[in-house]
Amino acid sequence: MWMEGAMAAGSVTNLPNPNRPPLLAADTVTKSFGTTSITEVLGGVSFSVTEGEFVSVVGPSGCGKTTLLLALSGLLRPDGGDVSFAGASVRGGTPPGLAIVFQDYSRSLLPWKTNLGNVLFGMRRVNDVSAAQKTERAMALLDSVGLNGFERHYPWQVSGGMQQRVAIARGIASQSRLLLLDEPLAAVDAQTRAEMQDLLLGIAKQYGQTCVLVTHDVEEAVYMGDRILVLSNRPARVVREIAVALPRPRDQIETRESAPFLAIRHEVLSLIRSMRRGGATGAAP
Numbered sequence: 001m002w003m004e005g006a007m008a009a010g011s012v013t014n015l016p017n018p019n020r021p022p023l024l025a026a027d028t029v030t031k032s033f034g035t036t037s038i039t040e041v042l043g044g045v046s047f048s049v050t051e052g053e054f055v056s057v058v059g060p061s062g063c064g065k066t067t068l069l070l071a072l073s074g075l076l077r078p079d080g081g082d083v084s085f086a087g088a089s090v091r092g093g094t095p096p097g098l099a100i101v102f103q104d105y106s107r108s109l110l111p112w113k114t115n116l117g118n119v120l121f122g123m124r125r126v127n128d129v130s131a132a133q134k135t136e137r138a139m140a141l142l143d144s145v146g147l148n149g150f151e152r153h154y155p156w157q158v159s160g161g162m163q164q165r166v167a168i169a170r171g172i173a174s175q176s177r178l179l180l181l182d183e184p185l186a187a188v189d190a191q192t193r194a195e196m197q198d199l200l201l202g203i204a205k206q207y208g209q210t211c212v213l214v215t216h217d218v219e220e221a222v223y224m225g226d227r228i229l230v231l232s233n234r235p236a237r238v239v240r241e242i243a244v245a246l247p248r249p250r251d252q253i254e255t256r257e258s259a260p261f262l263a264i265r266h267e268v269l270s271l272i273r274s275m276r277r278g279g280a281t282g283a284a285p
C-alpha cells in the first residue's frame with residue numbers, strides 16, 4: 001500500500017467531511033517582511049484541508065501564495081497564528097509526511113545527483129521497499145512524466161520544463177500524506193501541462209493523496225480541485241472558498257466544456273478581476 005489511510009479511491013469528489021479532523025489547518029496566519037519598511041504579506045489566512053482532498057489556491061500575482069505555502073510547510077515561521085499538520089503545529093520545522101514542490105525548480109533539484117538520483121532522494125523516507133523496488137518505482141515515475149531516456153542525465157543537462165517534471169516526480173515519489181505544489185506546471189508547455197494535470201489527478205485518486213496546489217491558472221484550479229481558495233490582494237486572506245462539484249475522473253475536453261466548469265471559472269475570474277481593480281481586498285464572501 002502506497003500510504004496509510006488511503007481513501008476515497010472510488011468517490012466522485014472528496015468534499016470536506018466535518019466529522020474528520022483536518023489533516024492541515026491554518027489559523028489566522030500572518031507574516032510580514034522587512035524592518036524599516038514593512039510589507040504585510042499574509043493578513044490572517046485561515047482554512048483547513050481534509051485528508052484526501054485536492055485544494056487549489058489562486059490569487060493575484062504577488063499576493064503571497066508562495067509565502068503561504070512556505071508557512072504551511074513549516075519552512076517559514078509565521079508572525080502570528082498557527083499551522084497544524086496531522087494535529088501538531090509545524091512550528092518545529094517541516095514534519096515528516098509533508099512534501100513541497102517549489103516554484104523555483106532550478107534551485108530545488110540537487111545538481112550533483114542525476115534525475116533518477118533526485119527522485120530516489122525524494123524516496124529516502126519510504127520504508128518497507130527494497131532499493132531495487134525504489135529504483136523501479138522511480139524509473140516508472142520518470143517515465144510517466146515523460147522523461148524516459150533522461151534518467152541518467154543531470155538536471156542541468158535538461159530543459160527547465162523537464163527539471164520541473166523531475167521535481168514533480170520527486171514530490172510524488174516521497175509518498176507524503178500531504179503534497180504542497182507551488183505553480184508546478186507554469187514552466188511546461190500546454191500539451192505536457194494537460195498530461196501532468198491528469199497524472200497528478202490519477203495519483204491523487206489512486207492513493208487518496210492530499211494536495212494543495214497553488215496556481216495562477218484559474219482553469220487549472222477548477223479542473224484539478226475539489227475546492228478552490230481565492231486569496232485577496234496583499235495582505236492575503238481567503239476571500240472565497242468554492243466547492244467544485246464536478247464529477248471525477250475529469251476529462252480535459254468534456255469537463256472543461258461543461259456548464260458547471262464554466263460557471264466556476266467565471267466566478268473566480270470575476271473575483272480576481274475585481275480585486276485587480278482594487279476592490280474586494282480581504283472582503284468577506
Ligand SMILES: Nc1ncnc2c1ncn2[C@@H]1O[C@H](COP(=O)(O)OP(=O)(O)O)[C@@H](O)[C@H]1O
Binds near residue numbers: 033060065068
Ligand atoms: N523573504 C522575503 N523578504 C522580503 N519580501 C518578501 C520575501 N518573500 C516574499 N516577499 C514579498 O512578499 C510578497 C508576496 O510574495 P510571494 O509569496 O512570492 O507572492 P506570490 O507567490 O503570490 O506571487 C511580494 O511582494 C514579495 O516581494
Ligand SMILES: [Mg+2]
Binds near residue numbers: 065066067103
Ligand atoms: Mg509564487
